Amino acid sequence: MTSGDGANDDLVTGVLAGAGRLDRGLADATGLSRERIKALIADGQVTIDGRLAGSASAKGSAGAAFKIVMPAARQSAAAAQDIALSIVFEDEHLIVVDKPAGMVVHPAAGNADGTLVNALLHHCAGQLSGIGGVARPGIVHRIDKDTSGLLVAAKTDLAHHGLARQFADHSIERAYLAVVKGWPDPASGTIAGRIGRSAQDRKKMAVLPSEAKRGKHAITHYETLQKLYRAALVECRLETGRTHQIRVHMASIGHMLIGDQSYGRPDPALRPMLLKIGFHRQALHAAVLGFAHPANNNKMRFCSTLPADILELIEELNGSDYENQRV
Missing domain, CATH: 3.30.2350.10 (Pseudouridine synthase)
Structure with a gap:
């Protein structure tokens, strides 16, 4: 799998490993969630062997070449907030934090702010991967609000793709x-x-x-x-x-x-x-x-x-x- 690194949209390409539902095959090949794949197919951003993918439930074929256009990240809906973080590791690609119990990972109904995403947006000055969408910039995985401990977030789309792939193939x-x-x-x-x-x-x-x-x-x-x-x-x-x-x-x-x-x-x-x-x-x-x-x-x-x-x-x-x- 390869991904573009343009200033605007990102292009993800590869081949399907086997036959079966298209959304499942693309999720396995890219590390993206099936829900994210379904949304991209619905938005006309996915082609299979040069043809626009029409349905997430369509059957894919082993060896079929796919292209996914990842729209450039929009302005995050979450606000940056100066919330203390326990940072375990950080470089230009990713950040590992030790999340306290009681902190929600990303904004959602009932938790519009005070989340890990709000804190990351402030700490990273907005430099987070846009693959998670406007509500979840940088978020590759999550742990429950009342679970404490380690979590990694992606600063770049390259890091997000790489980490998501490892979560998908269970090598984490x-x-x-x-x-x-x-x-x-x-x-x-x-x-x-x-x-x-x-x-x-x-x-x-x-x-x-x-x-x-x-x-x-x-x-x-x-x-x-x-x-x-x-x-x-x-x-x-x-x-x-x-x-x-x-x-x-x-x-x-x-x-x-x-x-x-x-x-x-x-x-x-x-x-x-x-x-x-x-x-x-x-x-x-x-x-x-x-x-x-x-x-x-x-x-x-x-x-x-x-x-x-x-x-x-x-x-x-x-x-x-x-x-x-x-x-």
Whole structure:
């Protein structure tokens, strides 16, 4: 795949790897989301073997040559705001930040400002990739509002394409630390299952039946690092990156994240302790992020220590008062 670097529109070219739905094949080949591909097809920006692509659901053919015109970035709808950032790494291509819990990644309904994008626009003086559109400049991936930890944003379209491709082919290293209810048995393992919108609550995600045709394939590897009072500290490594993947997968095996308000049933025995320390978010932290630098292919790997609130949670769950009460 190649991409242009003109002052105006950007041209992305390549060939389809296999047959199947056009939007899926183009997403796999470019690292762009299927929704972004659908919008570009609808806008007449995609050609296949020299012909305008007519439908996202059309069948693509292996080896077919594609061209995608990426419209030049428009003025961002988000406003630059002077919000402090914990910067782990930065160069002219990308920036890695350690996001605090409580910060939304990009503006959306109910969160028009105060987001990571607002902070990045100020810090980077507007020099962010335009591929994410006016609401999400520079955003290649995201983590939930109440999840803390590492996130990379792209300053250039070249970096955005390169990082998105690595996310698409699952070569990004991502490890999360989570405090979950109970002790997983077995202590380590792999959870695989399609994740999609819950039929009972469209605001939630769920592990779908194996025969379901909707949703997306998801794989999470987990390992118990420390047994606590009625809980455990686990490391979760992602092969895929689906919405709420760790929260949904751990809840599906009976070990919801401590503090999660959406998935699973909280342990009543832990409620007084959580109230005592004021812990009100899911205990999830993006601790490791590794990738190949999209400009020079150098291996990059960053680690983030647990934030104070999760450390306090672990200390409380590991306290001497509970030594005779462990599950």
